[in-house]
Amino acid sequence: MTIQQEGGHVSAEDHAMVQQFYAEHMQLLDAGSVDAWAATFTEDAVFDVPTLPEPLRGREALRESLRRTAKELAEAGIRRRHWHGMVAVFPQEDATLRVRCYALVFSTTLGGQPELHRVCVCEDVLVREDGRLLVRTRKVTRDDLPA
Incomplete structure (x- = not known):
């Protein structure tokens, strides 16, 4: 896959705001804070990950999925930690921000x-x-699966 640098950059302040958003967003996910995490998505959000047969649509579907996963x-006595890095932020003409980053997911069995x-x-x-950032769409791809 070839990645091309895109035109346009966000301000340092906007980039810091995006970084802070992900720090809070991922910590809510890892804590299993279902309602607070779901509230970081738009009401009509689309969440597309290869572990699900089809994308989740809307906050309620996100809540339901996280409740099930957290349980x-x-x-199983497993803790997960999500780390986002190499965060590239690109302003779009419609005032949205397109973000591409690497996500590492760590898993620890209690005592392990x-x-x-x-x-x-x-x-x-x-x-x-x-005045706050929300995820409208998320597409996750995994390195261990074909593109």
């Missing part, structure tokens, strides 16, 4: 050693609503 992980669970690329479209 399964807790029952942390392991790298997945290596992914995360591509989001972020929108501003009421």
Whole structure:
């Protein structure tokens, strides 16, 4: 796959805001804070990951999925940590932000050693609503699966 640098860059302030958004967003996910995490998406968000047969659509579907996953992980004694890095932010003509970053997912069984669970690329479209960023769309690809 060839990645081309895109025209246009965001300000340092906007880039820092995106970084802060992901720090809070991923910590909510890892804590299993279902409602707070779902609230970081637009009401009509689309969440497309290869572990699901079809994309999730809307906050309620996101809540339901995280509730199920958090329960399964807790029952198995597993903690997950998501790390986003190499965050590239591109302003779009419609005032949204297109973000592409690497996502590493670590998994630790209680009492065990942390392991790298997945290596992914995360591509989001972020929108501003009421002065805060929200995810409108998310597309995740995994390095261990064909493109």
